[in-house]
Amino acid sequence: MRLAVNIDHIATLRNARNEYDPDPAEAALLAEKSGAAGIVCHLREDRRHIRDLDLQRLRQVVTTKLDLEMAMTEEMQAIALRTKPELVTLVPENREELTTEGGFNITRHFNALTEYIKPFRDASIAVSIFIEPDERAIELAGKAGADIVELHTGIYSLKETDQEREKELKKIRHAARFARSLNLEVVAGHGLNYKNSAPFAAIEEIEEVSIGHAIIARAAFTGLESAIREMIKLLGGEG
Numbered sequence: 001m002r003l004a005v006n007i008d009h010i011a012t013l014r015n016a017r018n019e020y021d022p023d024p025a026e027a028a029l030l031a032e033k034s035g036a037a038g039i040v041c042h043l044r045e046d047r048r049h050i051r052d053l054d055l056q057r058l059r060q061v062v063t064t065k066l067d068l069e070m071a072m073t074e075e076m077q078a079i080a081l082r083t084k085p086e087l088v089t090l091v092p093e094n095r096e097e098l099t100t101e102g103g104f105n106i107t108r109h110f111n112a113l114t115e116y117i118k119p120f121r122d123a124s125i126a127v128s129i130f131i132e133p134d135e136r137a138i139e140l141a142g143k144a145g146a147d148i149v150e151l152h153t154g155i156y157s158l159k160e161t162d163q164e165r166e167k168e169l170k171k172i173r174h175a176a177r178f179a180r181s182l183n184l185e186v187v188a189g190h191g192l193n194y195k196n197s198a199p200f201a202a203i204e205e206i207e208e209v210s211i212g213h214a215i216i217a218r219a220a221f222t223g224l225e226s227a228i229r230e231m232i233k234l235l236g237g238e239g
């Protein structure tokens with residue numbers, strides 16, 4: 001199980017003062033040194049955390065894998081093709097949301113999606129789609145030409161009892177198996193933290209989890225390196 005670290009909230013903190021610290025590119029370097037298998041950032045339409053210059057600098061320093069989360073817009077497509085991250089993740093984006101809410105509505109966007117994905121394939125940039133753990137959505141992602149599906153774990157992460165969590169995990173396990181049967185790579189993320197991530201270590205079909213908020217929040221107390229190593233251990237790694 002690999003850990004990709006989302007560093008958006010390093011930029012949120014930097015933007016609180018609108019100056020230079022803490023620097024997302026420096027965080028990316030430290031995250032890689034601490035064992036992160038990839039760096040994730042979300043360039044939002046309103047640039048509320050990561051900004052264009054951050055993305056350019058991240059591209060210069062990241063040596064593992066840069067995953068650009070983005071809305072399916074022409075502007076973002078042009079930026080991504082210019083920046084050449086290893087991977088883009090298509091996410092729904094609503095202006096007023098605090099964080100990404102729910103998976104990408106693949107049924108609604110299916111016709112446009114195939115065309116949208118083509119230039120990424122031509123540029124050898126892998127495409128991931130953030131979707132609900134649902135067979136139909138997974139099938140459409142594969143048909144549209146995605147390489148990877150990121151299963152949305154937000155509903156799982158909000159459940160309060162073991163029984164409810166197990167029910168959601170069952171759906172996620174089933175979806176992961178189904179996606180693998182279609183030859184899609186499977187990753188998962190959203191709302192995962194130090195209390196709810198461990199069961200993912202046992203889901204063989206899920207190769208990576210993408211975690212941001214919980215790691216950056218813990219880093220405020222223990223430092224980024226320690227926060228990342230602790231999460232890697234929880235996921236069954238050496239830490």
Ligand code: PXP
Binds near residue numbers: 190
């Ligand atoms: N995956 C996707 C697609 C996301 O949009 C986010 C939030 O930016 C994450 C993973 C990470 O979520 P969290 O910050 O809750 O760990």
